Amino acid sequence: MSAVLEAAISEFAAIDSVVARSHEAQAAYAAARHAVRSALLRGLADALERDAAPLIALADEETSLGAGRLNGELARTAFQLRGFADRLDAGIAARIVDNAAVAGAPPAGRPHLTRMFAPLGPVAMFSASNFPFAFSVLGGDTASALAAGCVVIIKPHSGHPELSRRVHALAAGVLREQGLPEGVIGFVDQASREAAVRLVSHPDVGAVAFTGSYQGGVALWKAANARACPIPFYGELGSVNPxxxxxxxxxxxxxxxxxxxxxxxxxxxxxxxxxxxxxxxxxxxxxxxxxxxxxxxxxxxxxxxxxxxxxxxxxxxxxxxxxxxxxxxxxxxxxxxxxxxxxxxxxxxxxxxxxxxxxxxxxxxxxxxxxxxxxxxxxxxxxxxxxxxxxxxxxxxxxxxxxxxxxxxxxxxxxxxxxxxxFRGVPTGVAVCDAQQHGGPWPASTQPQTTSVGYAAIERFLRPVALQDAPPWAIDANHGGATV
Structure with a gap:
């Protein structure tokens, strides 16, 4: 067996192992009370801020972006983690539409219907090169997926590998402190292109979030759609911004x-x-x-x-x-x-x-x-x-x-x-808020009806489900009522 083949087999096995741990953690995390999720998000924000100085120094060493820019970006990352936590506490992931039963024959008559939202499952998150904090290990994609009740499998960017490892180690520490499974935030270290396709193609991955080049994004988008069961691919692929x-x-x-x-x-x-x-x-x-x-x-x-x-x-x-x-x-x-x-x-x-x-x-x-x-x-x-x-x-x-x-x-x-x-100002600088829209028609992004910045980003990782004539326990279980 050639050394190249042996390396590929080893890399694929490592990915399968990470996905298996995430898949195992998904059911419990999805069923967690929303307070558990918001506590995790706040804990991650606190951990980032506690280690801000060494993280900023490492990020500058790997990216040359400068301490001023990186301090602001770390602050934004912590801000959006806490922002998703606040909105979880306010019920952003617990929205339901409840139509009481109406006696009689259709179309006037109907059963009791409750429309709610279920997490898509493990999300493969591909970090961006240009935002080593805000679009990376604990960036907006990770925050919104965790808020939705999805565990995350992070594929770090090769432009800042040591920073990514360091931030993931912080996240792993927070998971241990809060008694959550390590698979809630998985990490695939420096995967090759073939291994990245393997991750997107894995049957236990439920969605993909990607920020990067058009060529790389299209290759992974095709892989997501070539699966026996295609999955949502939320890709930001580039833009000329007239x-x-x-x-x-x-x-x-x-x-x-x-x-x-x-x-x-x-x-x-x-x-x-x-x-x-x-x-x-x-x-x-x-x-x-x-x-x-x-x-x-x-x-x-x-x-x-x-x-x-x-x-x-x-x-x-x-x-x-x-x-x-x-x-x-x-x-x-x-x-x-x-x-x-x-x-x-x-x-x-x-x-x-x-x-x-x-x-x-x-x-x-x-x-x-x-x-x-x-x-x-x-x-x-x-x-x-x-x-x-x-x-x-x-x-x-x-x-x-x-x-x-x-x-x-x-x-x-x-x-x-x-x-x-x-209508005023310049497009650089994307505010994190409820009204933000970061995503546009192809080729800017693969899903222009969604956003990757702002609190509406949680909607990417939730699937609507209608429960008909459901007993109270079934509604409660899908409404953030259970514990890990």
Whole structure:
């Protein structure tokens, strides 16, 4: 037997073992009182905060994201863990619709029906590269799945492996302290692509949460749907996040909005899923001054090393691909010393609206500090550009404050292609709250009717079940009334 085959067999066996422990823990955890789940979430938040200093130092060492950014992200992670706990206590997972029996024949007559929600089962959670806390081991996917009553099997990202191990060890300690099975939060350490497919394909896995590349996400999405019993695959696959700068937005000046936008493009070295990558500006004198100001501001931004050498290589290839397209003008080019392991230089490109619409290669994400300016002659051009994008996490509309037919048309198209439409500010920075929507039409995500950020994320991992003429114990057992 070859060494490669032996390694694969060993890796698959390890995955099967982790899934078996999670499967064993699922029934008891799903039947736990909601107070048990909320106590776990609060305990995880407390553990993160207790070890914040060493965790931040380790995260910075592995990601180069900086202590300021990482402190804020850890705080957000603890905040959303406690937020889900608060909403569990308020009954978010205990919602029922109860229709009393009505005597007589159908359609007026009916039996007693109680509609409630049951956990989907073990959730395979694939950590993201760009948020080592908030979209990782104890991030939003884990928090929402645990709140729903689903145990979680974590596949960490290779960009921050030691941090992931450390955070999982903290989580394991909290499980022990609270007397919960270790399988409630499983961990598949540094699985290969083949092993990741094995995890998604395992018959005891009930759903998948994924944040990452389009190619990797589509491969796993296909595996989830190729199973004998397909399962929900909640994937966030990337986004170009168009930002429309209307003439009204530049009526006073161009420097301040240009500086604001440049900071958003370069934030986190452009490694945000909501980083504005397509900037739609009018093809006139004011638009030209804005683009010039944007290039100056972007050139002045300080970047840091990207998350991994492979990610930096991908960024360079993506920007080279855009630069090589017919009609593209390079406003801000790569500079010397931009190799993997060093901070990349920001890039800015420009194209006319008609060429953008006609060339699908220009609609692809450049994951890093880069953007493509699209020059539009009139309102119809802007609508055509947005329509060509197809699916995106966000669309930002600067200067669309007035109630006009043009702005209504613009907002309608934006809402058709995006999960979140902004009328002010920049898309980077996703608030964790009840009204948030983080997910858009394909290819931004695989399930645009759901969100991966905010407290509505719990709905992904709950399946509606109607109980007919059920005795009280059956309703109570499915309503958070039992204990582990």
């Amino acid at each position: 930002l429309v700068v209307t003439p009204q937005a530049l009526a006073q000046e161009v420097e301040t909005p240009a500086a604001t936008l440049a900071a958003s493009i370069a934030l986190g070295c452009g490694q945000f899923c909501t980083s504005p990558g397509v900037i739609v500006v009018r093809d006139d004198g004011t638009g030209t001054r804005f683009v010039e100001a944007l290039a100056r501001s972007l050139a002045a931004q300080r970047t840091h090393a990207m998350l991994t050498p492979a990610m930096h290589c991908g960024f360079e290839k993506a920007t080279e691909h855009i630069a090589a397209q017919p009609g593209v003008v390079t406003r801000l080019a790569a500079q010397a010393g931009s190799a993997a392991g060093h901070p990349p230089t920001p890039r800015l490109f420009e194209i006319d609206a008609q060429s953008f619409v006609a060339n699908a290669a220009l609609h692809e994400e450049m994951f890093g500090p880069a953007a493509l300016v699209v020059r539009a002659r009139h309102d119809a051009d802007v609508l055509d550009v947005l329509t060509a994008v197809e699916g995106t996490l966000t669309v930002t509309l600067w200067g669309a404050e007035a109630d006009t037919a043009a702005n209504r048309a613009l907002a309608a198209v934006a809402q058709r292609i995006a999960g979140r439409v902004l």
